[in-house]
Amino acid sequence: MKNRDEIKAFFRGKGVPLTHQRLAVYEELAARRDHPSAEALHEALKTDYPSLSLATVYKTLQTLHQIGMVARVDSPTSQARFDAIVATHHHAVCTSCGRIEDLFDPRLDALPEPKAPGFRFSGHSVHFHGLCAACAKAVRSNRRKEA
Amino acid sequence: MKNRDEIKAFFRGKGVPLTHQRLAVYEELAARRDHPSAEALHEALKTDYPSLSLATVYKTLQTLHQIGMVARVDSPTSQARFDAIVATHHHAVCTSCGRIEDLFDPRLDALPEPKAPGFRFSGHSVHFHGLCAACAKAVRSNRRKEA
DNA sequence: ATGGATGCAAACCATTTGCAGTGTA
DNA sequence: TACACTGCAAATGGTTTGCATCCAT
Numbered sequence: 634m635k636n637r638d639e640i641k642a643f644f645r646g647k648g649v650p651l652t653h654q655r656l657a658v659y660e661e662l663a664a665r666r667d668h669p670s671a672e673a674l675h676e677a678l679k680t681d682y683p684s685l686s687l688a689t690v691y692k693t694l695q696t697l698h699q700i701g702m703v704a705r706v707d708s709p710t711s712q713a714r715f716d717a718i719v720a721t722h723h724h725a726v727c728t729s730c731g732r733i734e735d736l737f738d739p740r741l742d743a744l745p746e747p748k749a750p751g752f753r754f755s756g757h758s759v760h761f762h763g764l765c766a767a768c769a770k771a772v773r774s775n776r777r778k779e780a
Numbered sequence: 781m782k783n784r785d786e787i788k789a790f791f792r793g794k795g796v797p798l799t800h801q802r803l804a805v806y807e808e809l810a811a812r813r814d815h816p817s818a819e820a821l822h823e824a825l826k827t828d829y830p831s832l833s834l835a836t837v838y839k840t841l842q843t844l845h846q847i848g849m850v851a852r853v854d855s856p857t858s859q860a861r862f863d864a865i866v867a868t869h870h871h872a873v874c875t876s877c878g879r880i881e882d883l884f885d886p887r888l889d890a891l892p893e894p895k896a897p898g899f900r901f902s903g904h905s906v907h908f909h910g911l912c913a914a915c916a917k918a919v920r921s922n923r924r925k926e927a
Numbered sequence: 928a929t930g931g932a933t934g935c936a937a938a939c940c941a942t943t944t945g946c947a948g949t950g951t952a
Numbered sequence: 953t954a955c956a957c958t959g960c961a962a963a964t965g966g967t968t969t970g971c972a973t974c975c976a977t
Contacts, residue, residue: 650931650977652931652933652975653975654932654933665864666882667880668862670860670861670862671859671860671967672966684934686934686935687966688935688936688967688968689932693932694860694862696932698862701866702864703862703863704862704864704865705860705862705863706880707871707905712817712818712940713818714815714816715809715816715818715845715851715852715853716851717809717810717850717851719848719851723894724854725896733814733853734899735813737894738894738895740891740892740894744887744906747883747884747885747888749872749883749908750913752910752912752913752916753916754909756908757906757907757908757909758906758907759891759904759905760904760905760907761893761896761903762902763900764899764900764902765898766897769899769900792952797950797951797955797957798952799950799957800950818941819941831959832958834941835944835958835960835961836958838942843957859966
């Protein structure tokens with residue numbers, strides 16, 4: 634995703650109106666590599682767009698996320714979730730209902746350490762995301778109803 | 781971590797008082813495999829401990845986390861963070877300042893899919909956590925001061 | 928023209944905090 | 953006994969929502 638024509642085409646293809654605010658938020662985000670929060674984006678944009686509201690930034694990010702133009706850096710649920718197992722293990726997260734299951738797989742415990750200059754790593758965690766059994770079944774029966 | 785004597789010993793070893801509330805929260809969490817939220821734990825406990833407050837559950841979980849008896853299931857920062865790169869990639873997260881850096885490493889893109897009955901996975905993400913260059917340096921100079 | 932988007936302010940929800948009283952060590 | 957913990961209620965901070973107005977299509 635790069636220039637304005639491509640952006641315009643992408644929105645059109647999704648049938649979603651492209652407003653000045655949406656363009657501004659997307660271009661600001663795309664220009665940065667620091668994974669800003671909604672607030673940080675609003676802060677950065679308010680000089681050029683004094684009337685842009687924080688609520689619009691939130692709504693815009695949701696829209697951009699829905700049409701697949703931006704990703705959120707993890708945090709699957711809004712509430713913190715806890716685990717009495719402190720040994721290294723990983724998680725399967727249901728993107729529909731928030732269900733979290735433990736994954737124990739030694740092949741995931743020893744991953745190649747990536748290059749990240751200056752970073753001193755103390756560990757890692759792997760999240761597999763998808764639909765849990767119950768939600769996958771719900772989706773199937775919905776499809777059947779809609780058909 | 782299992783029986784009450786071991787729990788008691790662990791708290792004593794950390795020099796942290798073991799209250800009824802802390803024991804109750806820990807035992808409830810340890811008995812479950814659904815990664816409950818603070819609220820869910822409070823809900824489950826309030827029949828047996830009607831005076832237990834939600835604030836205490838939050839404080840207790842913080843304490844248990846600090847002494848290494850419980851883990852939080854990721855979500856490194858409280859605010860949502862966004863990324864204009866939607867292609868598969870991974871992240872390095874600084875546990876001290878919240879800095880997030882992109883990691884591009886094809887070896888992390890193709891991981892063995894773990895056994896999770898019924899789950900239909902659509903993808904995965906890997907978080908490496910540790911200290912970024914700046915925070916690692918800050919820790920070093922703090923150590924020097926304290927010495 | 929018109930349906931969806933914006934902006935404002937209020938609402939919401941998870942989490943934190945101040946403080947008086949209580950319990951653990 | 954002393955200090956840390958609890959419980960309550962109020963405060964906080966991020967995010968969402970209702971509604972009147974505005975704008976992209």
